[in-house]
Amino acid sequence: MTSGRAEHNGVLEDLCDHAAQLISAADARLLKLSIRAGDTAVELEWSPATAASTAAPPGVLAVPAQPVPAEAVQAEAVHATATELESLHYLRAEMVGTFYSAPEPGAEPFIGVGDEVQAGQQVAILEVMKLMTPVEADRPGRVVDVLVTDGTPVEYGATLVALDISPQACRNAG
Structure with missing residues (x-):
């Protein structure tokens, strides 16, 4: 059960990473993002004015969505508005190592x-061969989520922490 949960979390993390790449590569305005990890699904909704004229960005493979069984659509679906996505900043691993919170x-x-x-x-902290390297915030913000479990191995570029960097969140943090 634990390995299945870890695999599920890994799929969800990969989906979020790929969705973030797609969003940053596109020049159209994103209205809605919905991600499901059970049997994998990603839904992006663009503004109607630009949806017809927006093709997949270079280097992004457009894959048709597969039907998702009703039991797979659970409370783990993630919905965010474009404004919420714009105010999120992710701290990423600058090396391969083991994450310690x-x-x-x-x-x-x-x-x-x-x-x-x-x-x-x-x-x-990221630990590599008994060398402890601090992970530092590169900007002020409010912690929205710690995306990695303590003691988990991470790869270079893995998302570790989500920060809300909106002016409201940074009012006292900056």
Whole structure:
């Protein structure tokens, strides 16, 4: 059950990464993003004025959606408006390693959901061959989600932490 859950989370993370690449490569305005991990589905809704004239960006493979069984559509569906997506910033792994959310086993995590962070503030550790490298926020914001479980191996570029960088979230964090 645990390996199935980890695989499910990996699929969801991959979907989010690919959706973020698609969104950043497209020059049209995105209205809605819906992601499901059970039997995999991604739905992007563009503004009507640009939907007809917008082709898939170079390097992006457009794949027709496959039907998703009703039992796969669960509470894990993610919906976000374009404004919410624009205010999110992801801290990514700058190297391959093991992600640690706290300075040592049993200690309080560096950050939690809802915490405000400053640019340069340590938010995690990446360990490679017993070398502990701090992961620091590259801009101020409010932690929306810690996307990696403590002790999980990560690859270069993996999304680690989601920050809300909207002016409202950064009012006290900047």
